[in-house]
Amino acid sequence: MSERRTTAVLDRTGLDALVQVLRARGRTVIGPTVRDGAVVLADLATAEELPFGWGTEVEAGRYRLVPRADGAAFAHTTGPQSWKAFLHPEREKVWDADRTADGRLSVAEAPRARPSYAFLGVRPCDLRAVAIQDRVLAGGRYQDRGYRERRAGAFLIAAECTEPGATCFCVSMGSGPGADAGFDLALTELVDETGHRFHVRAGSDAGDELLAEVPHRPAEPETQAAARDAVDAARERMGRAMPPVDLRTLLGDSLEADRWDDVAARCLTCGNCTMVCPTCFCTTTEEITDLTGDHAERWQRWDSCFDLDFSYLHGGPVRASARSRYRQWLTHKLSTWYEQFGSSGCVGCGRCITWCPVGIDITEEASALHDELAARLRRHDQEGENGRKESEP
Ligand code: SF4
Numbered sequence: 564m565s566e567r568r569t570t571a572v573l574d575r576t577g578l579d580a581l582v583q584v585l586r587a588r589g590r591t592v593i594g595p596t597v598r599d600g601a602v603v604l605a606d607l608a609t610a611e612e613l614p615f616g617w618g619t620e621v622e623a624g625r626y627r628l629v630p631r632a633d634g635a636a637f638a639h640t641t642g643p644q645s646w647k648a649f650l651h652p653e654r655e656k657v658w659d660a661d662r663t664a665d666g667r668l669s670v671a672e673a674p675r676a677r678p679s680y681a682f683l684g685v686r687p688c689d690l691r692a693v694a695i696q697d698r699v700l701a702g703g704r705y706q707d708r709g710y711r712e713r714r715a716g717a718f719l720i721a722a723e724c725t726e727p728g729a730t731c732f733c734v735s736m737g738s739g740p741g742a743d744a745g746f747d748l749a750l751t752e753l754v755d756e757t758g759h760r761f762h763v764r765a766g767s768d769a770g771d772e773l774l775a776e777v778p779h780r781p782a783e784p785e786t787q788a789a790a791r792d793a794v795d796a797a798r799e800r801m802g803r804a805m806p807p808v809d810l811r812t813l814l815g816d817s818l819e820a821d822r823w824d825d826v827a828a829r830c831l832t833c834g835n836c837t838m839v840c841p842t843c844f845c846t847t848t849e850e851i852t853d854l855t856g857d858h859a860e861r862w863q864r865w866d867s868c869f870d871l872d873f874s875y876l877h878g879g880p881v882r883a884s885a886r887s888r889y890r891q892w893l894t895h896k897l898s899t900w901y902e903q904f905g906s907s908g909c910v911g912c913g914r915c916i917t918w919c920p921v922g923i924d925i926t927e928e929a930s931a932l933h934d935e936l937a938a939r940l941r942r943h944d945q946e947g948e949n950g951r952k953e954s955e956p
């Protein structure tokens with residue numbers, strides 16, 4: 564284990580060399596690129612495919628690409644995908660079953676795709692999300708083997724946030740905008756009078772070793788200070804914040820809140836929020852047979868707690884109303900997740916706000932629940948006070 568990690572500066576050529584070294588080592592490099600009017604995550608052949616000169620404008624239920632004059636590559640917010648699309652794919656075959664010539668049944672585990680991934684441009688909130696999925700899918704008694712194997716070989720290059728979006732609230736969830744753990748390399752992009760460059764910190768032996776193969780110069784104190792300042796400035800420009808209360812207790816005390824009816828009247832139960840969320844992990848399985856009956860397959864695919872079938876027991880779904888399904892999602896995410904996995908299930912990435920077709924905002928809902936609970940407690944105190952006065956002689 565290295566005592567001292569490398570800090571360095573790369574220019575655009577150095578960034579491309581980084582991609583080429585990773586590819587030469589047989590890695591599939593996944594990073595942000597512009598496609599179909601959005602910044603999406605895709606296989607990159609070269610760093611030139613990064614979204615240089617593109618930023619994003621986001622709001623509740625709204626996402627737009629906007630050109631940037633400074634040519635920055637990492638000045639966009641999180642897009643509709645997260646890294647779970649690669650580590651925990653949306654659909655994956657589990658096994659094949661075939662009837663053999665002698666009429667017996669042969670069942671074979673399906674081969675799992677195990678690319679050697681390098682993720683370029685992982686936001687600090689998404690680093691936290693990967694750590695949460697590690698705990699859920701590879702940290703307990705029941706592990707997802709495909710996830711564990713893909714994750715074990717993955718090389719993570721973080722991109723610290725210097726341009727938070729209007730739906731971001733990582734500061735109030737303690738997950739950004741700076742990267743402090745869980746990466747092999749962390750980049751901070753700087754575009755100023757000194758030029759366009761990337762301050763790089765190694766976070767692992769693998770990061771140190773890779774950086775040694777890439778043309779770079781040592782990080783001078785001015786660049787180190789500029790990188791710190793850019794991240795500190797981003798901290799002050801968060802678009803949103805969770806209410807500064809114990810969310811775990813708040814949700815636990817709000818199970819009968821009237822606010823659930825309000826949000827249920829707006830929620831389409833489409834499940835978009837669970838699909839874009841980088842920590843949502845639920846899956847279901849389905850079996851498919853061919854028409855001859857000689858071949859069957861089992862597939863695992865993402866599921867959503869907004870789907871009626873998700874809680875279907877004999878006779879019908881346990882959570883039949885939109886109220887109960889939204890409440891389940893929010894209560895799990897912000898409260899009961901602690902009991903299961905020891906942390907919040909939300910990292911403040913803002914995706915569920917941006918990609919909700921009706922603009923439902925998790926921070927606004929938490930604030931409304933807090934206000935309702937506070938009003939209920941005030942009423943309760945007042946009634947107690949009145950009762951005491953009436954009983955006074
Ligand atoms: S909160 Fe929004 S994204 Fe989530 S299920 Fe409801 S309408 Fe769809």
Ligand code: SF4
Pocket residue numbers: 836839840841842843896908909910911912913914915916925
């Ligand atoms: S709940 Fe929303 S803000 Fe929180 S991690 Fe999921 S998508 Fe991001």
